[in-house]
Amino acid sequence: MSSPQSLSYQGRILKSDGSPLDFNNVSFLFEITSSDGTCVLYREQKDAVNMQNSNGVFDVSIGNGSRLFPTGPVFSLSDVFVNGVSHACAGSGSWMAASIADRQLKVQFHDGSGWRIISPANVIRSVPFSYTAYSAQKIADKTLNDLLLKNAVPGTACAAGQVISWDGNSFTCVTDAGGAGVITDILAGTGISATGTDSKTVSLTNTTVTPGAYGSATQVPAITVDAQGRLTNASSVSISGVTPGGFASGDLSGSYPAPTVQKIQGTSVSSTTPSAVGQVLRYQTSQWTPAFLGLADIKSIVSPFGGAFASATCSAAESLYYQSATDTFKCQSLSIDASQITAGVIDSARLPASAMLWQDAGTGRIHYDAGNVGIGTASPSYKLDVSGEANAQKICIAGDCRSSWPAAGSASTTPLVSRLEASDISTGAYPATTEFSPDLNIATLNTLGGANLAADRVDIPSDGVYLLEAQATFCPQTTHYSVVKINVNGAFAQSSTMPIAQGCQTTTTSITKSLTVGDKVTMTLYDSQNGPTGGLHRIALTVIKLNSAGTTVLGDADGNTKIEVERSTNDDTLRLVTAGTDRMTVLSNGKVGIGTATPAAALDVNGAVKLGTAISCDATAEGSMRYNSTRKLMEFCNGSEWALLNPPQPTVFHRLMNAKWICDNGVHSLTPTYTADRCDYTVISTGQKLTQIPLTTAGQLSATGTYHLKIRYHQGILTADNDIAIGISDGTTVVVFQRYDSANNMLGLWNTTTETATYGFPATGHSNNPTTSSNWETLHMDLILKNGNIWASTKVEGNVTPARGFMPTALNLNNALKLIFWGNDINESYGIYSIEVSIVRDE
Template identity: 35%
Template sequence: MVTLRYVLFIVLPITVALFDSLALASPQSLSYQGRILKSDGSPLEYNNVSFLFEITSADGSCVLYREQKDGVNMQSSNGVFDVPIGTGTRLYPTAPVFELSEVFVNGKSHSCYGSGSWSASNTSERQLKVQFHDGNGWKVISPANIIRSVPFAYTSFSAQKIADKTVNDLLLKTAAPATTCLSGEVLSWNGAQFVCVTDAGGSGVISDIIAGTGISVSGTTTKTINLANTSVAAGSYGSATQVPTFTVDAQGRLTTASSVTITGVSPGGSAGGDLLGSYPNPTVAKLAGKNLAVTSPSGGQFLKYDGSEWENASLSSADLTDAGSLLKSSQMPATCAVNQTLTFVSPTGAWTCSNIGLNWSQITAGKPTTLIGYGITDKVINNAGTDAGTDITSLQSGLNSSKPAAGVAGRIYISTDTKEIYRDNGSTWIRVATESGTSTATLTGVTAGTGLSGGGTSGNVTLNLANTSVTAGSYGSSTQVPTFTVDAQGRLSSASQVTISGVAPGGTAGGDLSGSFPNPTVAKIQSTNVSATGPSIVGQTLRYQSSQWTPAFLNMADIRSTITPFGGVFAATACGADQSMYYESSSDTFKCQNITLAASQITSGQIASARLPASANYWQDGGSGKIVYSGGAISAAGLIESTSGGFKFPDGSTLTSANGISAAGSAFIGAARTVATANCSWGLDSTTFATLNTANANCALPTLEGSALVPSEGKIPAVRFANLKAGRYLVYAYGAFYSNTGSCFFRITDGTQTSEATNTHSATTDRTSLIVGEFNYTADQPTITYKIEIRRWTGSGSCNISNAVDYGAGQTFKMSLYRVEKPAEASDNLGNHVATNNLVLGNHYLSGDGSNSGIGITASGNVGVGTNAPVTTLDARGEVRIGNTGASCSGAIEGATRYNSTSKKLEFCDGSTWRPVTSTTRRTVCTYDNAAYSTQVNGQNLINWGAGHCDNGYPSSGCVGYLSKAVACGSDSDWAALGPNETPYNGGVAVGANGGISWSMATPCNGVWVRAVYECSN
């Protein structure tokens, strides 16, 4: 490889002969000379050397000029070259007409190659960067050279100008008048030559002001310039429910404006201010902050303020006085003359007669058109104004030469021969109009103010509204809100539009998009079509071909040298099978090199058996305790251990811990819990089962757990789920279910199925805290909502769920969903191993025997048992077995499920107690209340349920009972304050399925109240 030992180069002055006259049309060029020696000291004598020249800014960051000179023959040159810059192939700038000298002009902004610009000061220098190609690769001559000025190099070129002005920009002195202008005169072009004329104002003569676009002009001698009114009505547009729409002209003015109600969006939320209720149907409750107390208004009444609020009432005579008393006859005069009117005197509170007197400006009709009969004695103004002291300034006419001497300001003189009108300004006569209607009032200059363009000091002066940066057009629509900035003159200085938050865009997409909003498709990229066929294989890129962007793989032909055009960037010969291609930045060339890989560089692929180390006896085709190197499942007798990282699955997901995966699984799906707030309750009065659908604004939105969702109706006692899989579920509703009077039934419904009804009574002595319902689905449910149905059985009034809670502190209502099935248990056949990376399964299973049956995991984290395409977080295709446990139920494991091998029942933890989950066919609630019952001390207190104690039959041996409430030695008030299983006595209690309940006491007392709930399978 040839390396540059050193380069001796001389940059000579710009060839002056080529710039002595632009008329010669010779190409501009700079001489660049030097000598190139190889590293061994021998000269470069290649017959086809290429040179690349770049002229850049002083810091080298902005390329101003780029040229490539090919085919330089340096044979027998002893390494010496002389290459003119400016005669090769110009690569930049690409404009068809360009002069090299423009690169060296200072005091202007230059465009840079690629993008951006560079501002050259009056003393900025330039750099020259050079590369040459010796047949083997490009070599860079470093460092770059500073191009400095050569004396008089550009004199012949710049002498054709004065500064930056050409001959056509200059006015010769001979064009001026031969005689010197007098003081106060100015040069004026009369169409043929410059002449001296009088400067009426000392700064030029403006003959008239012409109104431009958006400008109005009024006045004769004194011109008033105003922004012209548009057709837009002044006012405010747009609101929280309306979109302002408007049209803007090129001057940034609104030409039309209106408000459009946002399509499809009704105002919502609670009303405020003077309004009450909720949008979109609020009620006016106040006027200007004062309450309205309107009760059945009748005809002729008014709203009258009583000092604290507005009320509807009829007006009385007391409302016509200043002191609020009745209107009395003593307040009125006996009579008034025809030229008098009634006048109210507030100090005396009485009416009096006053003479009518009006000045001329107050008379709007019936004014005199002649002087006869009106007693007018003022003199008519004489023509010459001879009556000093009574006459005003005169209006005279005559020959122009007969004008009287000026000196009385305001006089008007009409010249009958020249047909002109003059005004005396106190010192001279000023012509104010001519026969043609042209006024030559002395306006010395019109300057365009803020927002205006134009103006001048002579001739017809035109003012226009200056264009703003706003694009003329219409802004705003039914789905977009225009936003704009207004300056002090009321013009739009910026305008755009923003999609209304919360409202999805609609309509047909355009531009680079196709389809319809809100789900358009990118059909183009900067107006170039994108292929409708999407990428199909990883690694494809969008490639421009056949006039569109198409998914394709990159090939070698797509790799370009950074220096174009040049085709010698690839290796001269093809690389071998044991070689790879690499890029050498110093030569900007791709070359071949032998492939050598360290073991750490082999990160994927399958190693053939012949490549395995002989000492690695754990690598083999099969066998117990070995890892296979062939394709398929991994079989190992012990544990596969990952010490760090975890397991990575084919979809890219990882598993770093198995703490959340157990054989028992979890039956909890989700829950919605409403925290108690003031006045939060729900009620319904219906003699047939009806769903409670009405939201209570006093209630807070529910707190969600698991995959639960807020009901569509909002603040109601319910819970909603989406994508619920087929199976068997249990729903638990906790709260205070009671009747105002009589008895009520409560049950859970999903709109099709219902739970067993629970009977409850008053809010204090017999209210229910828990309702359980079982629901079975043979197909997946896209969305489902569990609600409460209510039926009044006896008495009158509503059945309620209130914040007199029986479940936990501070909770009004909670509804939880559990799935009865559990995932199948899977054995561990990986051995005792610690994972260091993720285990990637792809579409395969974790299997006990290597078959396509076991545990599958998707990229989204869904785990399947018996399927490799689970559609839920845990998807078990088959029966699920849950074992027994001795764990205590607490808030830490709330929602856990277990199997009680003693009672043979499935149980769940509600946060404090294990509750049975059974295929209940009957539930009965038994209550015993006896204020005179004498309890025993450390004895056996036994109550056998009798007629009327239970609401759904006696409990039998097929029933499982638990204590819902127990109070001894207490009163009703004590019972109402207790929560589930709270017992204020010092003793024990047992609930049996043999038809009774027993307990013992530490101290004797009278009075007992107990309630037990039985879940029965018969």
């Protein structure tokens, strides 16, 4: 009998803190190597080894896992231990095993977080089974069927010319047919014919196989052989063999069946992917790189002078063309007929001087100068400057095209009739008058302070209702009275009296009055002093024709687009109307509404507001907003520079994990169960770790940075007592929040500890008996991480008592961070619905 075809490997695994490995999905990787450890003779991986509750002890067989090498179908583990033969090594090469050569066993295991090496390697020694080991049934690579017992051959040596032959019972010495012996007869078997009497001719009988060649580049020959070794059938079969495997070499890298072309003729190929049609692999410096072929690439392989290129470069007024007759590239001058120019703009600098002057019978009529066109003038100052009369069927201004000039006050149009205004009037006394009272001075519009107005009165162009308004701005040194008076045809119509204190103030009066064509409107000013000591700075007389309702309207011919002052009498509202719809409203309190008739703020916009890009930002623009079209962001002016309205905070980490993700991807200390959209755990020992979830990788955060970490933990309570501890760990230190169950009047407390498999819940004086075991809760944790210090705040939806804390120098943020969850007591159950974590860098 032979030995079993597997080896036993036993041991115990303890972590660095002395606790045993407790994981339900451990993998082992075994390698049997040459005595010096350089040649891997056998590689096997054993997965799904359950070491939970094993106290770290394992017993794994070698020879029953997934064999990774050798990959051939005919192989036994015992073949590795055969000495005196050459063995293939994994990767490449071979090893000749001496007759007494040892073997080494190298072992690795995966504990759920990474591969660990068991060092040093073990030397494989003999065991009792080796007395009848499988390798003892062979001599080198020969099996028992290849061997012959010594006592089975004739005891007496055969004579010269004899050979050993089996006669059906034993081996005997017989005369060789090529020696002195004589074959008396030949009996022909199946498929063989023997002819002749004194001498025999032996020949093969023909079969049904058609003579010819079988197989090709894509086919292999398939043959049938009978018991006598004859071919009885032959055909060609298409190749559908096994996909090639193994490591590629030479200019190829990776593994078959999909190796990567790493080089061409020993030169590296760039990892950059071609980005456009027409690119080729082009040798540049030390590697092949995707690029377009340029003219320089062609010129570099030919002589630029007298060869394929007539000259080194073409001038700015020449283009390159290929001449097939001479098989060369040449330069030619650009020559374009005017008929070939059908679109585009020609730079004026390229036009001849004569093109700047349009002529009629040799005399200049139309002139072009710096983008302006002059008719009748050689130096136009505007885009179109006409010196003389112009005639047109229509005149258009900003899209408003008219075939005739509108008459003032005609039809439904109600324009501003006139506005007379003067400013910066010289100071001084005005002639005294007894018109109003002995101590008042009077000045009329046409003589006041020597003001040079375009006109001294307003002539009413048509019958109707008009709004008349007079204004004057005084800057007195003492308190006094001023009067602004409106006169119609020389008679008093309206006046206003008010006390004027020191400083500039404006006196205004207005009246709505029915007037007829030809009426004349003037204004008169009165002052209680002998001329305003500080001077008269501004006067104005405004006349506007109103509509039939007595309100001011400035609009188009059909009346659906207009500026309307007071839709009803004394409503003190200004409206802008287009296409019959109110677009903008200004209330009496100064509030402006766009898209709304009832603005609630100084500016109330019902709809989107589009801002353009402003340039300057200084004290005068402070508080302004703009849209930065380059950055695609809104900005405001702080008085010195444009700053973002709401600067984005860079998110370092964000993950929303549902129950299925947690069950499938968490690094569990307890095996969870996924049910009813929950990932459920049941504690089997006090303070036991439930699971841990990786957050950041080492180096992702700066040890001296500032970060805002938010955790949203949604749990369903499955038992009546289920305190939980949630920790943020850097691999050594953990900042822990201990959450009491929902019956407590206290949310929990913050603590620091070291990362361990268990967590000691401090004793509290709070009750752990909630009224129901089916309630659920959502826990919110906010942490500020700065230089390793932590400011923490926690709340539960519906719980009014938050928990806050400050943990100085608690974590090394440069390490990989992870979440850890511990349960409190035996048989307590926890159902996790979701966990959301985000980490934002504080700018």
